[in-house]
Amino acid sequence: MKQKYLPLTATIFIFVLSYALCAAQYPNILSTRVIGNLLTDNAFLGIAAVGMTFVILSGGIDLSIGSVIAFTGVFLAVVLEHTSMHPLVAFALVLMITTLFGALMGAIIHYLEMPAFIVTLAGMFLARGMAFVLSIDSIPIKHPFYATLKGLYYKLPGGGRITLIGGLMLLVFAIGILLAHRTRFGTNVYALGGGTATAKLMGVPVASTTVSIYALSGLLAGLSGIVFSLYTSAGYSLAAVGVELDAITAVVIGGTLLTGGSGFVAGTLVGIFIQGLIQTYITFDGSLSSWWTKILIGALLFAFILLQKGIIHLSRDNRKRA
Amino acid sequence: MQTSSENILSAVRIDKGFPGTKALDKVDFHLRRGEVHALLGENGAGKSTLIKCLTGAYHRDGGSILLDGTEVDPRDTFDAQRLGIGTVYQEVNLLPNLSVAENLFLGRQPRRFGMVDIRAMNRKARELLSQYELELDVTRALASYSVAIQQVVAIARAVDLSGKVLILDEPTASLDAHEVAMLFRIVRRLKARGLGIIFITHFLEQVYEISDRITVLRNGRLVGTRDAADLDRRDLIAMMIGRELAAEIHSAHANTAGGEPRYRFTNYGRRGRIEPFDLNVRVGEVVGIAGLLGSGRTETAEVLFGAHRADSGTAEIDGRPVELSSPRAAIRQKFGFCPEDRKTAGIVGDLSVRENIVLALQARRGWTRPISRAEQNRLADLYIRALDIRTADREKPIRLLSGGNQQKAILARWLATEPEFLILDEPTRGIDVGAHAEIVRLIETLREKGMSLIVISSEIEELVAYSTRVIVLRDRAHVAELDGDRITADQIVEAIAAANERRAS
Amino acid sequence: MTTIVRTYLARLLPQLIALAAVLAAISMTFSGFLNLEIQNGRLYGSLIDILNRGAPVVLLAIGMTVVIATKGIDLSVGAVMAICGAVAASFITSGHSLAETLLVTLAVGILCGIWNGILVAILDIQPIIATLVLMVAGRGIAQLITEGAILTFNEPGLIFIGSGSFAGLPMPVIVWLVFGILVALLVRRTALGMLIEAIGVNRQASTLSGVFTPVLLVAAYVLSGLCAAIAGIIAAADIRGADANNAGLWLELDAILAVVVGGTSLLGGRFSIAASVFGAIIIQAINTGILLSGFPPEFNLIIKAAIIVFILVLQSPRFRTAFAFLTIPGRAAKPTEREAK
Ligand SMILES: Nc1ncnc2c1ncn2[C@@H]1O[C@H](COP(=O)(O)OP(=O)(O)OP(=O)(O)O)[C@@H](O)[C@H]1O
Numbered sequence A: 001m002k003q004k005y006l007p008l009t010a011t012i013f014i015f016v017l018s019y020a021l022c023a024a025q026y027p028n029i030l031s032t033r034v035i036g037n038l039l040t041d042n043a044f045l046g047i048a049a050v051g052m053t054f055v056i057l058s059g060g061i062d063l064s065i066g067s068v069i070a071f072t073g074v075f076l077a078v079v080l081e082h083t084s085m086h087p088l089v090a091f092a093l094v095l096m097i098t099t100l101f102g103a104l105m106g107a108i109i110h111y112l113e114m115p116a117f118i119v120t121l122a123g124m125f126l127a128r129g130m131a132f133v134l135s136i137d138s139i140p141i142k143h144p145f146y147a148t149l150k151g152l153y154y155k156l157p158g159g160g161r162i163t164l165i166g167g168l169m170l171l172v173f174a175i176g177i178l179l180a181h182r183t184r185f186g187t188n189v190y191a192l193g194g195g196t197a198t199a200k201l202m203g204v205p206v207a208s209t210t211v212s213i214y215a216l217s218g219l220l221a222g223l224s225g226i227v228f229s230l231y232t233s234a235g236y237s238l239a240a241v242g243v244e245l246d247a248i249t250a251v252v253i254g255g256t257l258l259t260g261g262s263g264f265v266a267g268t269l270v271g272i273f274i275q276g277l278i279q280t281y282i283t284f285d286g287s288l289s290s291w292w293t294k295i296l297i298g299a300l301l302f303a304f305i306l307l308q309k310g311i312i313h314l315s316r317d318n319r320k321r322a
Numbered sequence B: 001m002q003t004s005s006e007n008i009l010s011a012v013r014i015d016k017g018f019p020g021t022k023a024l025d026k027v028d029f030h031l032r033r034g035e036v037h038a039l040l041g042e043n044g045a046g047k048s049t050l051i052k053c054l055t056g057a058y059h060r061d062g063g064s065i066l067l068d069g070t071e072v073d074p075r076d077t078f079d080a081q082r083l084g085i086g087t088v089y090q091e092v093n094l095l096p097n098l099s100v101a102e103n104l105f106l107g108r109q110p111r112r113f114g115m116v117d118i119r120a121m122n123r124k125a126r127e128l129l130s131q132y133e134l135e136l137d138v139t140r141a142l143a144s145y146s147v148a149i150q151q152v153v154a155i156a157r158a159v160d161l162s163g164k165v166l167i168l169d170e171p172t173a174s175l176d177a178h179e180v181a182m183l184f185r186i187v188r189r190l191k192a193r194g195l196g197i198i199f200i201t202h203f204l205e206q207v208y209e210i211s212d213r214i215t216v217l218r219n220g221r222l223v224g225t226r227d228a229a230d231l232d233r234r235d236l237i238a239m240m241i242g243r244e245l246a247a248e249i250h251s252a253h254a255n256t257a258g259g260e261p262r263y264r265f266t267n268y269g270r271r272g273r274i275e276p277f278d279l280n281v282r283v284g285e286v287v288g289i290a291g292l293l294g295s296g297r298t299e300t301a302e303v304l305f306g307a308h309r310a311d312s313g314t315a316e317i318d319g320r321p322v323e324l325s326s327p328r329a330a331i332r333q334k335f336g337f338c339p340e341d342r343k344t345a346g347i348v349g350d351l352s353v354r355e356n357i358v359l360a361l362q363a364r365r366g367w368t369r370p371i372s373r374a375e376q377n378r379l380a381d382l383y384i385r386a387l388d389i390r391t392a393d394r395e396k397p398i399r400l401l402s403g404g405n406q407q408k409a410i411l412a413r414w415l416a417t418e419p420e421f422l423i424l425d426e427p428t429r430g431i432d433v434g435a436h437a438e439i440v441r442l443i444e445t446l447r448e449k450g451m452s453l454i455v456i457s458s459e460i461e462e463l464v465a466y467s468t469r470v471i472v473l474r475d476r477a478h479v480a481e482l483d484g485d486r487i488t489a490d491q492i493v494e495a496i497a498a499a500n501e502r503r504a505s
Numbered sequence C: 001m002t003t004i005v006r007t008y009l010a011r012l013l014p015q016l017i018a019l020a021a022v023l024a025a026i027s028m029t030f031s032g033f034l035n036l037e038i039q040n041g042r043l044y045g046s047l048i049d050i051l052n053r054g055a056p057v058v059l060l061a062i063g064m065t066v067v068i069a070t071k072g073i074d075l076s077v078g079a080v081m082a083i084c085g086a087v088a089a090s091f092i093t094s095g096h097s098l099a100e101t102l103l104v105t106l107a108v109g110i111l112c113g114i115w116n117g118i119l120v121a122i123l124d125i126q127p128i129i130a131t132l133v134l135m136v137a138g139r140g141i142a143q144l145i146t147e148g149a150i151l152t153f154n155e156p157g158l159i160f161i162g163s164g165s166f167a168g169l170p171m172p173v174i175v176w177l178v179f180g181i182l183v184a185l186l187v188r189r190t191a192l193g194m195l196i197e198a199i200g201v202n203r204q205a206s207t208l209s210g211v212f213t214p215v216l217l218v219a220a221y222v223l224s225g226l227c228a229a230i231a232g233i234i235a236a237a238d239i240r241g242a243d244a245n246n247a248g249l250w251l252e253l254d255a256i257l258a259v260v261v262g263g264t265s266l267l268g269g270r271f272s273i274a275a276s277v278f279g280a281i282i283i284q285a286i287n288t289g290i291l292l293s294g295f296p297p298e299f300n301l302i303i304k305a306a307i308i309v310f311i312l313v314l315q316s317p318r319f320r321t322a323f324a325f326l327t328i329p330g331r332a333a334k335p336t337e338r339e340a341k
């Protein structure tokens, strides 16, 4: 097997293994209902993580997405409460704002040669700050269109549902996979991750690619914010704190190297599933106090990284012997 | 100002300065249609800088560029590619994480319905590489191939991009004779098609073999342009270094060191890297290591230095067993090692020349015993002078030095530790003729002072010049050893060839 | 010697200017800002307050600087602060002496550093991810120690560290001053600083040159853990209790920001502890300044982001080259050695 598929294979293997272990303890985990919920509950995280995957593949990082999600939610809630704007128009408007926001960060990163970590950290403060300025309260969204959207789902055999937002996440992943592996833009993203200086000498349009990457991340964070507002039916400026870390975790568990240049969008989906599975397991167990949950997630994160390293290491050794 | 129509590319009065350095000072350069034009000069003369100015990788401070008689101003390398200028830059190769095919077609992948047509791209990549007699799995990451193959891929890409001009900045540094011959065949073909080709190298034989005209730079200034046929080697060297080069060095093996071996490696090796070998080195001996790329030369050096721990065999110094489990352990036994890949394993780019020179010495003394600033300055100045390292001052970050000067600074790093056993992996790669002779002489001097050296080199003439013994490698194993009068270029080539025939049969 | 002082000042100049600008801006909106007064042998005033409030971030920034210099990052420091605060509180409330409590707490911080260091140096896990593990789990561990509650104490010795004063200055200021100077001396008076920078720039080349990379890497994370432990003690002593949920929350980001405002590159290499300390104080001055100037609190984050972006833009390489003529002229070009011959 090709070296580059190893981390992805390792992740899928680990996921199947842990799913089997969970299923052995709680057979219910296999039901379509649980699977449907897994998609719905993680839809916003998954969509944001697709954007994060592109950013990380290019060797950058985007810490702003949690704040952008919160901003989007508050923006929608405020707009829908105070104006008669149709939600679809509001969606388009907010997506434009977040995309521009991302593009702006990308431009600063490229043109001022500032590290992505810091620029997006400032972006994180800024987006959260704008959410605060819009409103510091949690505002419920009662627009009837929201109810319509939430009523849309595809029924699976066995009582599970693929909701609109769950389906949307899968769609975003599909598009993300095509974008990453089947377009020149995608290859340019990997090229940046392989080394900006070299990529530049090879004629990659570094400026437009960098700006597009962060714009894409902003767009998807905005979309994720819309999904989150559908999911919670509210907008709250303190929501989605730390989502960027969950997204980074999913990307890394999915086998993408944080140093950039190597990884798969599909891996991130598996990473999301693994995190979702952990949550589901903890809910099924039900006896864990909140701190044990945190410790367990940390321990599992550690275990995954270790397992991944181990599997890659072992197979490399075997290849050498052969 | 001459812009006759036979010139495909003209650079007029190009200026480029860096803080503390004037890298190019009103340099004129004219490239004709259908010629191979060698651009020569010492390390740091400004060759790579000129290339980067021509292709928009650097922004020149002044001067103009004419392509096909019309003034052009490539803003970046993408622009230059569009104008038909394909370039292989020195040291910056390709993207190791992308597949071979993606590297070849980056930015111009064939598309169907807006999507990259991967199958067509891979097919075209295979076709392209077949001209270079390379049969690769083009879907594999570039990093999984050897440096030589990567270099050929870089050349293939540049050739494919060059509608009018092909620029090669030291493309042959890591190629073997066979690959160089192949490259030259292709260059001749392009020349016949009317392309202009700029060729930078420090191998003078190659210059005379392929080029029509020669332009020499020195200290950022144009020394002159001559027809290759009218310029003999001595005059060329004089143009490059501004003085006559001292007589060529005589071979060393006449006075082979005697006495008992000081270093004994018995059945030494590491699985998957280098087969177990026996190696004895005496005081004042230079053991040359020859072999094709990938034959296990670097692996031998790394195992000896503990960069990869040996998993079989024993090492003894003066009959006393030693453990060479890590570079630190080796350094404690007064070992030193100049690695082949200076960019990733040699230089510490952001640190100054001074810090790079004292690094190994400081590491050996331990962090509690810092070398005083005055002492650091003294050491740095000493070696900058002794090895003639061209740098504006010792506080310049080493990554801003030209390639050859970086190499000398790494050498200085080890000399500063006063090693007794020094391993040099391709010490003269990318080093100009003057410095080349100096390094060969330096190896001589070190040997006379009683140091034991292992020197790996692709340049067989050079091995003959300084080795007291030559070991030939093939397929990650030591297969032959030559000493005394048997160290001649012919014998070494024969040993390498014989080794390969055995593999073929 | 004077040249060393001059290069040192040149290095700190952007931070000093930024700090002066921030302070000037605040004193314009809030008149009494620069006033200092002495009560009961102790200095009071907004400036002292900034130095005092900034103590945790300054301490974290000291450790973070060294970690970042090795091309790493330590996301766990906030969580380690929480753990150490919890440990200190639970030890002191269960009747241990102050010395024992402090020793154990510092040891726990060091232990956390060793854990991070081993993950990064030995298991070769990328620093962000390696320290993310403890960032996620650490807060859980802290909550486990306090069992979810806020663990209060009233041992005067421990409280003194948070709110006492010495030589006219609040204890936290004394602590970070002394600690910062010690660390700065440790790295600059020995060869540690250069070796750490070498690792950060090129780990492989450094290892091949005989630098003891794994040990130095672990040491960097240990220092960071130690800094987090001290910061945790100060934070707990300040509120006389351990709040596992909120102690040190998001302070890792402030610390990283402080390091960057201090001009140390996130790509590793060159670092300056003093500049990071100034960076942390700038950030605290911004925080305090926004509070004092009476803007509605909703605007805090936006203003903070704007100021930080502004400072960073001033420092960015592009901006510096564009306005290079404004900075101190560099040494004149010297002829190359060859020409001199
Ligand atoms: N980015 C840079 N910043 C500062 N100085 C530089 C930079 N690039 C090159 N220089 C300096 O410009 C001079 C010319 O360097 P250049 O790389 O062009 O030399 P070269 O002729 O290609 O040498 P070599 O044969 O060693 O490759 C050197 O003194 C080098 O130190």
Ligand SMILES: [Mg+2]
Binding pocket: B047, B048, B049, B090, B169, B402, B403
């Ligand atoms: Mg060059």
